[in-house]
Amino acid sequence: MKTLFPPYAHPAPGLELDADTWIIREQPGDRGSLHQALGRIDLDWGSRSLADVLADVDAWRADGVEGLFLDRAPAGAGGVGSVALTVRLAARRGLHRIVLNPGVPTHPLYRDLGARICTFEGPWEAYQSWDGDGVRPGDGHLVYGVPAPLLTAARRLMGRRGAGFGLATDASPDLTPAYAPGGGAHSAD
Template sequence: MTEAPAEERRLLVPLYAHPATHPEAWAQLQAVAPLLYGVVLNAADGPGHRPDPAFTEAAGRLRRAGVRLLGYTDTGYGRRRPRAVAADIRRHRRWYDVDGVFLDQVPSGAAVLPHYRRLVLIARTLGARTVALNPGTHPDPGYARLADLLVTFEGSWAEYRRAGVPPWTADHPPGRFCHLVYAVPDDCAEHVARTAERRGAGVHCAVPGDGANPWQSAPLTTGAVR
């Protein structure tokens, strides 16, 4: 298996499933490793209170396959204290040797930009080489200047088909934006990829899952692994 060029590593996978109960999904991630921008590691709505051996093993396998790992950290839409966010980042780094962080529950308004500027600085100081922010919608343009990757859509395939893109996104390279789409029919993976590309998002994920936690499966892919 040869590694795909960096520009083709465009799948960011938030796999919110335990390796012991969903081993097939984790195995599928290894199979498509050359196509992955990264995997969001989420042991317990964050790193949890102690290391989980199953996640340690799964993270190690992905790391050996060359996959970037981002530790899931809830920011509570700006309400969570920086000290608590920093503690989660430290645990992710110490327990699972992640490469970066995925800051979730990010608001879209400009008023809390200073707070998130501080969180991103904390993450980088603690060793995060990649920082992703997830407002799940197009936020104030200032957020695009903070993170390496900005999730500007998270929702269902039906919602994605109707979504729009504000003009300011054209001022940034596609590799800075990510679209996360769930409830995608098996035969629509290519459609999602083309739509993301057309809307200026160089990174995406399409999964078939739905419900309270749709992120329990490996992504739908558009072709054979190189």
């Protein structure tokens, strides 16, 4: 399973990073990692203007990232058009690795975009009772706020649920600022 580190979590010191590790960067600029970096673009559930989104795409392309993490992506049929256009224009600019993060299952039309989809992002408590309706094997799961003694159990549950990429972390977007020291994370093996 690929490991994806969202902006609110970063690799723990000493964690071996490899080609199956993606690190999402919040802003273009200094590359803190030689590993696969994805530039984060906030789609604001589809309400951002295409011009603003494309300006972000161009900034990330100039920065040299390997792809994009389209965060807070819309999940309904009404948002497919703008997301599809963003994905196509990013590919024309050489950014072919795209991860959509609506954090919930999407309308089936999103499956035709050629992007990976993160169909769960939420706290450990919600993940434990999540029924997984609308997901497919290989989708991404971002599970945060996992008590440290339960991280291995969370990774195993992700595997049983067919996650192709993701992260189980004791960090939380509500408690840990992006890339703040102390927001340790553990990969989903």
